[in-house]
Amino acid sequence: MLKADFLSEIANTFFPRRCPLCGKTLEKGEVICKECARKIGAVPYVREESKKWFFDAMFFRAPYDGVMGEIVKVYKFSARWSLSTFLADKFMEVLDVFPPPKNSVLTYVPPTFKSLKEKGFDHMKTIAKKVSIKSGVSFRTLLEVKKQRKYQVGLSKEKRKEIVFGKYGVLDDELYKTSGNVVLIDDVFTTGATLNECARVLKISGASSVWVYVLAKV
Numbered sequence: 001m002l003k004a005d006f007l008s009e010i011a012n013t014f015f016p017r018r019c020p021l022c023g024k025t026l027e028k029g030e031v032i033c034k035e036c037a038r039k040i041g042a043v044p045y046v047r048e049e050s051k052k053w054f055f056d057a058m059f060f061r062a063p064y065d066g067v068m069g070e071i072v073k074v075y076k077f078s079a080r081w082s083l084s085t086f087l088a089d090k091f092m093e094v095l096d097v098f099p100p101p102k103n104s105v106l107t108y109v110p111p112t113f114k115s116l117k118e119k120g121f122d123h124m125k126t127i128a129k130k131v132s133i134k135s136g137v138s139f140r141t142l143l144e145v146k147k148q149r150k151y152q153v154g155l156s157k158e159k160r161k162e163i164v165f166g167k168y169g170v171l172d173d174e175l176y177k178t179s180g181n182v183v184l185i186d187d188v189f190t191t192g193a194t195l196n197e198c199a200r201v202l203k204i205s206g207a208s209s210v211w212v213y214v215l216a217k218v
């Protein structure tokens, strides 16, 4: 058990826990009430494959515009640690329906320095490690966020956000020695630009396939 999970367990003993979405009192072992959890729905039978992406397949657990999007927001912005296991289970539900290629390695989209500072924790790494344990797909930190490039100076905040080309680097140059199949997980798929860029650099570094799994798709 992670230290933060342990601490939240102690806190929960003294304060009745409420569903972060609807406020209903939670039963023992719950982090989201049954009703809200039910609203997430079944895993959609959608496999996105397109020549326009560098990744080979993309699967999502639920639409962003719904309960899943709300849960992801609560987890990320309120640092509700106890949700990490719940969300890892949601990834597992997708992996069970759409299992990745054999001998894949599992990695995640790393946070920017700013995001890490704001949130206080590497929210996707926490989940990725749990998904790795649950699925048996070995975990590796493969990606890093590169320093802000000079040509971005002077651009508006919005413009900088749009530019993802060259933003990520591959840490593990031993990727060649693995099967080269990468499972890349992230919380939200918005335009797909970030995941596409991560897949691009992974492919340059020798990944033979990149399968993307996300919790919520816009």
Ligand SMILES: [Zn+2]
Pocket (backbone or CB within 6 Å): 019, 020, 021, 022, 023, 024, 032, 033, 034, 035, 036, 037
């Ligand atoms: Zn609820």
